[in-house]
Amino acid sequence: MSEPAVRRALPGDAEAVTGLIERAIRISTAGAYPADAVEAWATGRTAEAVRAMIEVTDGFVATLGEAVVGWANLDGDEVDQLYVDPDAGGQGVARRLYETIEALARANRLDQLTSVASLRAEPAFHHFGFREVDTDQVAFNGRTFTVVRMAKHLERALPGQAAVRRDGRGRDVAGPDHNQAGRR
Numbered sequence: 001m002s003e004p005a006v007r008r009a010l011p012g013d014a015e016a017v018t019g020l021i022e023r024a025i026r027i028s029t030a031g032a033y034p035a036d037a038v039e040a041w042a043t044g045r046t047a048e049a050v051r052a053m054i055e056v057t058d059g060f061v062a063t064l065g066e067a068v069v070g071w072a073n074l075d076g077d078e079v080d081q082l083y084v085d086p087d088a089g090g091q092g093v094a095r096r097l098y099e100t101i102e103a104l105a106r107a108n109r110l111d112q113l114t115s116v117a118s119l120r121a122e123p124a125f126h127h128f129g130f131r132e133v134d135t136d137q138v139a140f141n142g143r144t145f146t147v148v149r150m151a152k153h154l155e156r157a158l159p160g161q162a163a164v165r166r167d168g169r170g171r172d173v174a175g176p177d178h179n180q181a182g183r184r
Helices: 011-028 035-042 047-056 093-107 122-127
Strands: 005-008 058-064 067-075 078-084 112-118 131-140 143-153
Touching: 005 093, 011 035, 011 047, 011 058, 011 067, 011 078, 035 143, 047 067, 058 093, 067 093, 078 093, 093 112, 112 122, 112 131, 122 131, 122 143
Parallel strands: 078 112
Antiparallel strands: 005 058, 058 067, 067 078, 112 143, 131 143
16 A cells, blocks of 8 residues: 655646545544534535635645545645545544644644534644634534544644655654655
C-alpha cells in the first residue's frame, strides 16, 4: 500500500474535492447526525464555492495515484475542513493532511490551531492533540448541527533549533513536504 501524496490544491481540483466532501459526509457521518441533516450537509456546497475556498485559503489535497482522496484547508488559524474519502480511510490520509496544515501553521508562526469539528471529526482532532473548548450549535444549509470547538497550542522550537521529526522510515525530516522530486 502506498502512502498518500499531499500537494497544494488547485482551482482545477474543485470538482473532485466537492465530490469527495459529499461522499465523505454521506458515508462517514451516517449515524452521527439525522439522515436529513447529513443530506443537507452533503449537498450544501457547490464546486464554485470550493474553488473560491481553494483560492482564498491554504488548501491541500491528498492523492493515491491520480485519485483525490483527501482535502484539508487552513483559514487563518482554523483547520476549516478535513475530509477523507471513506474508501481511503486507515491509510494515513487525514494524518498526512493534518501534518501539512500544522507545519504550515508553524511556518506562519501561529501560536495555536482551532477547529469547529463535527461529531464525526472530533476523535481525529483529539488524536492530533486538540482539546475541546466548547460544544455549540451551528446552522448550515437550513439545518442545525452540534459541533465541538477545539484548539491546540503549538509549541515553538527554541531559537536556532529546527523543528525535526522522524518520517516512517526513521529519517529526520524538517517539514511535511513528502512529495519532493525523487521521493516515493
